[in-house]
Amino acid sequence: MPGSFSGIELARRALQTHQISLETTGHNLANAGTAGYSRQQAVHSATDPYTNPVPFNKLTVGQLGTGVEVRMIRRIRNEYLDTQVRTSTSAYGYWATQEQLYARIESIFTEPTSDGIGDVMTNFFEAWHDLNNSPQDPGVKAAVAELGDELANLMRESHSQLGNISESIVKLKDDGSGNLQVDGGQLKDQVDVVNDILKQVRDLTQGIKKVYAYGNQPNDLLDKRDLLLDQLAEYVPLNVINKNDSGEIELQIFGQEVDFKKKDADYPVATIQYDETNDDILLTMNSITGSSTVSLDNYTDNAPPAGSILSLEMTRNKVEEYRANLVDLSEALKKMVNDQAPFDADSLSTDEFFSGTLGDANDVFRVNPEIMTDPTVIDGEKALNVARWFTISMDGGNVSVGGVDFATYDLDGATFSEYYNAILTNIGANSSTAMNMTDNQYAINEQILSVRDSAQGVNVDEELSMLLQFQYGYQASARVMTTLDELLDHLINRTA
Numbered sequence: 001m002p003g004s005f006s007g008i009e010l011a012r013r014a015l016q017t018h019q020i021s022l023e024t025t026g027h028n029l030a031n032a033g034t035a036g037y038s039r040q041q042a043v044h045s046a047t048d049p050y051t052n053p054v055p056f057n058k059l060t061v062g063q064l065g066t067g068v069e070v071r072m073i074r075r076i077r078n079e080y081l082d083t084q085v086r087t088s089t090s091a092y093g094y095w096a097t098q099e100q101l102y103a104r105i106e107s108i109f110t111e112p113t114s115d116g117i118g119d120v121m122t123n124f125f126e127a128w129h130d131l132n133n134s135p136q137d138p139g140v141k142a143a144v145a146e147l148g149d150e151l152a153n154l155m156r157e158s159h160s161q162l163g164n165i166s167e168s169i170v171k172l173k174d175d176g177s178g179n180l181q182v183d184g185g186q187l188k189d190q191v192d193v194v195n196d197i198l199k200q201v202r203d204l205t206q207g208i209k210k211v212y213a214y215g216n217q218p219n220d221l222l223d224k225r226d227l228l229l230d231q232l233a234e235y236v237p238l239n240v241i242n243k244n245d246s247g248e249i250e251l252q253i254f255g256q257e258v259d260f261k262k263k264d265a266d267y268p269v270a271t272i273q274y275d276e277t278n279d280d281i282l283l284t285m286n287s288i289t290g291s292s293t294v295s296l297d298n299y300t301d302n303a304p305p306a307g308s309i310l311s312l313e314m315t316r317n318k319v320e321e322y323r324a325n326l327v328d329l330s331e332a333l334k335k336m337v338n339d340q341a342p343f344d345a346d347s348l349s350t351d352e353f354f355s356g357t358l359g360d361a362n363d364v365f366r367v368n369p370e371i372m373t374d375p376t377v378i379d380g381e382k383a384l385n386v387a388r389w390f391t392i393s394m395d396g397g398n399v400s401v402g403g404v405d406f407a408t409y410d411l412d413g414a415t416f417s418e419y420y421n422a423i424l425t426n427i428g429a430n431s432s433t434a435m436n437m438t439d440n441q442y443a444i445n446e447q448i449l450s451v452r453d454s455a456q457g458v459n460v461d462e463e464l465s466m467l468l469q470f471q472y473g474y475q476a477s478a479r480v481m482t483t484l485d486e487l488l489d490h491l492i493n494r495t496a
Contacts, residue, residue, distance in 0.1 A: 007484040010067035014477035021470040032458040036227030038075040045071035075219040081452040086233035090306035092441040093234040097311035102431035108161040125390035135380025145375040148367040169316040195268040198260040208247035237306040256292040330358040332409035342382040
């Protein structure tokens, strides 16, 4: 049979339970705006009754309850939604990064709002037409030289600006032995951030395991770790595997397991190298079994694009492609104009109208400085043959101009303007795709985050109603204790 004071013990448990519940609710309200916070809940459970039925134990009135206790304080979290959020975050990180970079690329090419390479190239060949009409006019010859120089300047500037973007992504430096190494840039910075996040995840995991070992629930530490993992997903494709109830997790980045639990001395666990042979960035990660290397250029062959680090490398490749296109255009321009030899060769030290190579700092692409000094050396009698090249498609084959066969530069069968417009179209199409995909992934990500927040986020109205519920529960429990106190007072002090 329960003792005379068992009721007081029951009331005490109820008071304590509702007090803990009130404090838990207050913790939720205090963190209603905290990033990554998951709503917590004090789980109530009836305490063991008096007494447990056992064989041959005769009970007179059945089991008698002994009150309530807080069995655990759990956090409301759905790890399946976490996986979905991280996948969506990685995809958004990829396209958002590409959108930002393409905005920089498009700013280099001013068409169609103002005169760019295409317009100046058209004006340059029209000047040759004008010179054909006035072959001895020194003013027209000067115009031809100036427009040629302006065209070369614009191509140099565009090529240089693209190089700046590429270098801002990956800065390469000779290590002294002729090998290029990654020396800076956004990609290296982001890999550093990944290593820093992995360190923080490691430290939190150690704390989480200790709390679990003592039989407690490390809710706030788990929230902080999950927030870091969400941030990590912005940079890399991430797979998180919860291994057991001890707080241990396994991390897979680019599909490779990462040993993030190493000591500080063994960090960084993720490093990048430049593969000069294939112009590729290799990401090497330390794993429990050794190390694994991922080629960023080849990763998307078998997996969807994800993470800003991958986006940086993919865009860097496209930038280098655009630079190579400009070099081809400049080489074609130089070859086809120079092959016509529209100048007085005896007055020049080199038989070139255009000289140098685009991208070569020691021999810049430009109009022959001797022609710029004295444009009258331009031969107006050959102006029409030069002008004709503007409308001729070039595929590397021979073309007859003015009765003479010339081997053309290979521009994939395009004219000068068609080839340049194809570069702009390619940039515009990729930029448009990046913008559209960014918008789509943003909407998807927001939708999934909203679903997750509705499950784990703090609803202030709901918490306030819970606050009232526990407040009344606490007051009722206090009233029970007061009533029992009065009964005992009557029994002890007033019974004769």
